[in-house]
Amino acid sequence: MKQKLLFVIDSLDCAGAEKSLVTLLSLLDYQKYQVDLLLFGYGGVLETLLPKEVNLLPPLPYTQFSKKTLSKQLFQLNNQNLNMLRARMKYSLKLRLNKLTNPQKARVFWESASSVIEYNLKMYDIAISYAQGVPTFYVAEKVKAKKKFAWVNVSYRLYGKEKGFQKQYYDSYNKIVAVSDTTREIFLETFPEYQSKMNVIYDINDPRIISEMSVLHYNENIEFEGLKLLTIGRLASQKGYKIALETCRMLKEAGVHFRWYVLGKGPEEDEIKKYIHENDLANHFILLGTRVNPYPIIKNSDIYVQTSKYEGFGLAIAEARMLNIPVVTTRFDAVYNQMTHEKNGLVVDMSSSAVFNGILRLIQDQDLKMEIIEYLKAEPKGNLSELDKFHELIG
CATH class of the missing domain: 3.40.50.2000 (Glycogen Phosphorylase B;)
Structure with a gap:
């Protein structure tokens, strides 16, 4: 029986983590794995490079709703949409009133919108958040899986409120994967208690594909x-x-x-x-x-x-x-x-x-x-x- 895998990432725009994920997915043996992929932003240029075996899940209703103009949102109001509108306005207001770092933006987004983001009801063998921030929060809180793995692909330090907020989600992961030894060391400066949970797997790159595409x-x-x-x-x-x-x-x-x-x-x-x-x-x-x-x-x-x-x-x-x-x-x-x-x-x-x-x-x-x-x-x-x-x- 194939292992059921779920990958979650912000989007498949042309950036390092995204290219690494597409490369990884292109190298998997789909005789062994059944793969679902969820994005928080669709339409990225790398989506065209996904293997045909990958099941790209439909957008979450909240992410679809939040892309609409305010006039369309108001026109389509019902009880569910009213809650989503409140979540979007709460997040937008906080963004306008404060200059936020990326970890702060992720926290404010999740505090504003998590209540209107539905659960994934499928049971997975393994669920992987392939980026820190919102994908990590989503997999921790909204996904059922026998094992959960979190990727950390930037080197940044967390303090105070951000550290406390993110810890509650990382606690639910079986393993935390850093993309370099340095990234691992910096992450452990914030969370030394996760040392036994941590692995290092470098961003995977395939020189044959890169060489062929370069000409x-x-x-x-x-x-x-x-x-x-x-x-x-x-x-x-x-x-x-x-x-x-x-x-x-x-x-x-x-x-x-x-x-x-x-x-x-x-x-x-x-x-x-x-x-x-x-x-x-x-x-x-x-x-x-x-x-x-x-x-x-x-x-x-x-x-x-x-x-x-x-x-x-x-x-x-x-x-x-x-x-x-x-x-x-x-x-x-x-x-x-x-x-x-x-x-x-x-x-x-x-x-x-x-x-x-x-x-x-x-x-x-x-x-x-x-x-x-x-x-x-x-x-x-x-x-x-x-x-x-x-x-x-x-x-």
Whole structure:
């Protein structure tokens, strides 16, 4: 009899955890597993890459309702919809009145909406929240399963109210999986009592698929004879775009002939566009949105740049490394889980001047750049052995 598995994640937009999940699902043996997948946001670009065997569950009524305009919500009011409207307004009001961190947003959402989010009545062998926050709360409270596993794919610390709120949900999990050793260590700073519960399974990447997708034809107007920089990441504060923009301005002022392409969408898009306009960077810092297949763009870049404040692992860096692209990255907590300074790239301080100097160094020292490329070519590619850890985890 097949094991019944449920995966829950926020969405399948083009980001690290999402790509990792799609890769994992593409590698499962569907002779052994029956897989359901629930999202809190539908329509992400990676949904098209899901294996046909995965049963994508319909949206929760609350998530469908909350996407409607206020006028439609009022027109369709009944007792259930009235409760959902109250939940949405309560959440929206708190967002407008307070500047919240991601853990705070997740807590406020769940405090506002959990009472109108129905239970999943199916009994699963294993239920997996593949991201922290709302998926973790949902699987803990609304799902029936013989075993429950929680993935932690960002490195962040919780204090006070956030720590207390999240602990009540993590208590219900059989195992907690971190995507790097550093992420595990940071999580245990908040919750040392979970040490015996914790496993480490790195984000899984398949070098064969990435290599094949990198040579597919793509319609991108990024043919450029100068230096091509690339950053991939959600347009959010975690990714350090202020550092990237200031670095871009410094490169322009230094007379470097370059374009800096960015793949991603997110809440800081308007702020980033404003900075681009005010500093006359429209021909230098170019937002491309998201792509189902970013690999031809990575392959045709000269330097991959990551300006993150924190990451659980840094999957985009791993993908650039697999395509032999030199990396300049800030020194976020988990960076040394895959980076070796001056071997497969440069690890620099978390400042625009440090990133600027790192990029400039690779421009000016072509011998160093070629040494890094040769090192990257010789590096082991991918980490499919992590799939064995997943199989061992789920039994």
